[in-house]
Amino acid sequence: MRTIDWVDDAIELVDQTKLPDELVTLRITDVDTLIGAIGRLAVRGAPALGVAGAFGVVLARGDAAQIARLRAARPTAVNLAWAVDQVSALPPEQALEAALRIRDDDIAACVAMGERGAALLEGERVRVMTVCNTGGLACVERGTALGVIQTLHERGRLDEVLALETRPLLQGARLTTWELARMGAPHRLIVDSAGPYLLGRGGIDAVLIGADRIAANGDVANKIGSYALALGAERAGVPFIVVAPESTIDESTPNGDKITIEDRDPSEVTRVRGVRLAPKGTQALNPAFDVTPHDLITAIVTEKRVIKP
Template sequence: MRHVRTIDWVDGAIEMIDQTRLPDELVTLRITTVDELIAAIRRLAVRGAPALGVAGALGVVLARGDQEAIARLRAARPTAVNLAWAVDRVAGLPPAKALRAALRIRDDDIAACVAMGERGADLLEGDRLRIMTVCNTGGLACVERGTALGVVQTLHERGRLAEVLALETRPLLQGARLTTWELARMGAPHRLVVDSAGPYLLARGGVDAVLIGADRIAANGDVANKVGSYALALGAERAGVPFIVVAPESTVDAGTPTGEHIEIEDRGAEEVVSVRGVATAPEGTRAANPAFDVTPHDLVTAIVTESRVIRP
């Protein structure tokens, strides 16, 4: 992923990888309106907190001062704080300054991912490490490299990675579709694991650390991330395995006191009762589909950002 940007500004428009088409094909979307961008965000063509931040910043440029469009963009996905954070940083600026500010957010994200990768790799002790992760936290979730998977890439480049155990991440299989795709391109050894097997494998002692990303980190250190993270945190605590969150400073939300104050997006039944358009449950089946969960801060070993290590 080092040579492919997930999202960028090209000739007056946003270009982004359509993540719904992976791993079958690598398709680039060209976004020229805010409505197109909101639709792409809601159907997860672009996803991952840092990438959503860049998308929000560039979307303000597309809005050209349309405050109603900016407000709709800001609210497109409520849990990930980076989207609203980036929109607020760029909104209100004149067009030329808005574009410069948005491109600075893009460039800062690239630099932050490099720094997080190095800081996270330095934090972990030992060689030939076996890492467990959930969802997708690589370059697809950012602009390049990634957060938690950026640490994995740095470990791999240093010759310290034995294997990645990637959870499939139901219901939309971001781990199966996206993380394994990135790991394969990286040349990193990996195996795919069903979500419910994660805590059991931790209990067996075959994992050296759990690395996850974050969509919002509350002021007290509670972490909202892809649903399934909390179960891994419980399993890691019982097994004595470090549970490490890797996320940029922009994900730390001082305005949210605790995890109880984080709005958790429910994406409806369709994603649960079918897989890629094929029904897996009887017609009319109802479902609960929280896209995220909250891991209490006392289960978090460390939070790694581009500038510090926080130990909640």
């Protein structure tokens, strides 16, 4: 299954807000609808956003204002701006070919990252922990960190996955467990705050996460909760491994302090899928991402190399 593709002059993508209850495919023919889908996280995950941005430039047909709005739709994930820039730099008649190439490159990159990441992990069978969703839903097929997990499972080396629920929008609970179940991989769901404790208790061989932007010095922006896992992994002596394509490395951003962190609607914290959790009038902070310093990262796995910050 592909999360996103170009079909008959339109973008077709899985509406991730409907999962796990329904598998719904959206057909998008204009930039405004695409920006709306990106904003409400119908399509999400750094590589998938890159492919969406590339196809969005095709829909924009050279309209500079629409391209600029698309590029800024989500500020933390560098893949979106990277892909928009790649395709918009070309004449409109070459845009679709370039966008399809970005899609195909992402598919190939996920296969390569899965193999490289699986080879990096020692042990006949491994038990891993992960946060957010980094599978095919976050890319086009297979995924980044979850792509490594899928490769381990296919090779009979996966003992178990502990997936963090990933508050406030529950990408781990809704999406990662859905993907793990589809591939038949053994897994259990845990609350976010249990992650560091379980790392300290032992029995976890590695933490695998994705990335939305990697700064030039190796600092990594990823879904909120990643930094806490990195601290727990450091204390427990567990390898903390980031899996992301080369396009996520942003050499123009010197370090994590310079990464723009997206603040989302506070109502995502005070409500869960339409159900109010907090009293009316409760104020909330809702950073969508955090930054893990490079000195807490064991390795960064891309489709081309293993970087040890």
